[in-house]
Amino acid sequence: MRIKSLFCLFTVFVLLLGCVPVSGEEEEIVEEVWLDDEEEPEEIPAEEPGDVFTPSHGSPYTKDIGSAYWTTPMDITDEAAVWDMLMQPITVVDLGKIKGKSRSQLTKTQTYLYSEPDESSKILGEVTNLSQGVRVIEHLDNGWSLVECYSSSFFSKPATKTEAWNLLVSGYLPTKYLKQVEPTKRLALVIDKLTQRLYVFQEGKMIATLLCSTGLVQWNGSKYQPYNETRSGEFLLINMTGQLTSDRLVCSYAIRFNGGDEVHEVPHQTNRDGSYNYKSTEPKLGTKCSHGCIRVQRLTTPEGINMAWIYKLVNSENLCGKVKVVIWEDWQGRQIPEPDPDATLYWNPNGGSYYHSEDHCTNGKGITFTPFSYAQLDESPYSGLAPCPNCAPLRRLAEIREINELYAPGGDHEELLNSLRQHYWDYLNQ
Numbered sequence: 001m002r003i004k005s006l007f008c009l010f011t012v013f014v015l016l017l018g019c020v021p022v023s024g025e026e027e028e029i030v031e032e033v034w035l036d037d038e039e040e041p042e043e044i045p046a047e048e049p050g051d052v053f054t055p056s057h058g059s060p061y062t063k064d065i066g067s068a069y070w071t072t073p074m075d076i077t078d079e080a081a082v083w084d085m086l087m088q089p090i091t092v093v094d095l096g097k098i099k100g101k102s103r104s105q106l107t108k109t110q111t112y113l114y115s116e117p118d119e120s121s122k123i124l125g126e127v128t129n130l131s132q133g134v135r136v137i138e139h140l141d142n143g144w145s146l147v148e149c150y151s152s153s154f155f156s157k158p159a160t161k162t163e164a165w166n167l168l169v170s171g172y173l174p175t176k177y178l179k180q181v182e183p184t185k186r187l188a189l190v191i192d193k194l195t196q197r198l199y200v201f202q203e204g205k206m207i208a209t210l211l212c213s214t215g216l217v218q219w220n221g222s223k224y225q226p227y228n229e230t231r232s233g234e235f236l237l238i239n240m241t242g243q244l245t246s247d248r249l250v251c252s253y254a255i256r257f258n259g260g261d262e263v264h265e266v267p268h269q270t271n272r273d274g275s276y277n278y279k280s281t282e283p284k285l286g287t288k289c290s291h292g293c294i295r296v297q298r299l300t301t302p303e304g305i306n307m308a309w310i311y312k313l314v315n316s317e318n319l320c321g322k323v324k325v326v327i328w329e330d331w332q333g334r335q336i337p338e339p340d341p342d343a344t345l346y347w348n349p350n351g352g353s354y355y356h357s358e359d360h361c362t363n364g365k366g367i368t369f370t371p372f373s374y375a376q377l378d379e380s381p382y383s384g385l386a387p388c389p390n391c392a393p394l395r396r397l398a399e400i401r402e403i404n405e406l407y408a409p410g411g412d413h414e415e416l417l418n419s420l421r422q423h424y425w426d427y428l429n430q
């Protein structure tokens with residue numbers, strides 16, 4: 001089934017739940033919360049070419065809330081708008097002290113979004129304490145707030161109630177748990193699941209583009225792992241993990257956000273002589289392949305930036321809890337713009353095998369490269385060049401068109417994930 005039709009069903013259902021009276025003022029709540037224009041909610045139309053996508057794509061709440069994460073277009077070329085969005089305060093959940101829980105445990109704790117302002121109502125999604133941002137739709141005067149976010153559903157077991165894998169959901173939680181945090185100007189990260197790039201921002205500028213890999217829903221030998229899909233949303237980096245090991249893969253420079261999700265260096269295995277081996281993971285950067293974490297390139301950009309640089313900056317300036325991380329959802333219908341044919345690329349005519357985004361690169365130390373145009377990339381001698389793994393140059397046109405085809409308006413790149421969400425749809429209909 002197509003994601004849109006599922007989403008419509010879900011929306012309609014939530015609308016029904018949302019209309020259950022909680023006080024004597026049902027009509028007022030319905031009007032304020034749902035229907036700004038006092039019209040019946042309509043079916044969300046299918047995506048059209050040229051649509052502007054925001055993280056709240058398909059949300060029943062169409063109110064513009066300024067330059068927030070939720071309503072700012074997912075367009076990395078508008079540096080000023082993205083920076084403005086990154087510097088807006090983030091509203092997170094803070095459950096306060098919980099007896100017997102350390103700070104680290106608190107950052108892995110979650111709370112629920114309920115279908116009504118009532119803890120005995122249905123659980124529609126999960127939010128992670130201290131790290132995950134929510135969009136506040138409305139503060140009710142009964143101590144509850146209606147919020148929206150991508151559900152941080154992590155595990156496939158009954159204890160977590162919902163299997164709303166990375167679904168944009170809305171629901172109620174107690175207003176007393178909501179807290180605003182001002183992000184730092186020293187660092188902010190944008191991860192786009194469509195382009196599989198991590199964009200590094202500092203002091204108003206985008207200072208680097210890094211290759212990354214977000215989560216891929218995979219078969220693990222006995223079942224699919226829908227919780228591999230990286231949860232979209234806005235978050236705060238919350239814990240300096242350092243290093244972690246998973247299935248013989250060592251992940252260095254890990255910083256945790258959103259419960260168990262980490263942003264870390266592309267994993268390596270350790271050879272018998274103690275050297276590091278990135279052969280199985282590094283070539284996959286730029287495509288989805290992790291178990292949910294964000295794998296980031298270790299090779300340095302011409303500006304000297306890589307995952308180690310990010311980690312050291314956060315660590316040395318004590319920025320944990322202040323760095324905003326934005327993850328953009330790869331909504332069906334989003335498209336990677338085809339580059340300007342006159343865009344400049346670079347290469348080393350004396351035996352170079354890569355094409356580059358800049359005239360100098362860490363990969364080719366001391367060499368000043370020769371320019372050529374993007375339009376020439378598929379012609380000899382440039383057609384045989386590989387994209388430089390350091391400086392993340394533009395993708396080839398054929399590759400961009402292949403991705404855009406997968407995400408074409410009206411298609412469904414999420415067919416598998418949607419089928420794995422069936423438990424959730426069934427639960428909603430109980």
Ligand SMILES: [Zn+2]
Nearest residue numbers: 356361388391
């Ligand atoms: Zn390069």
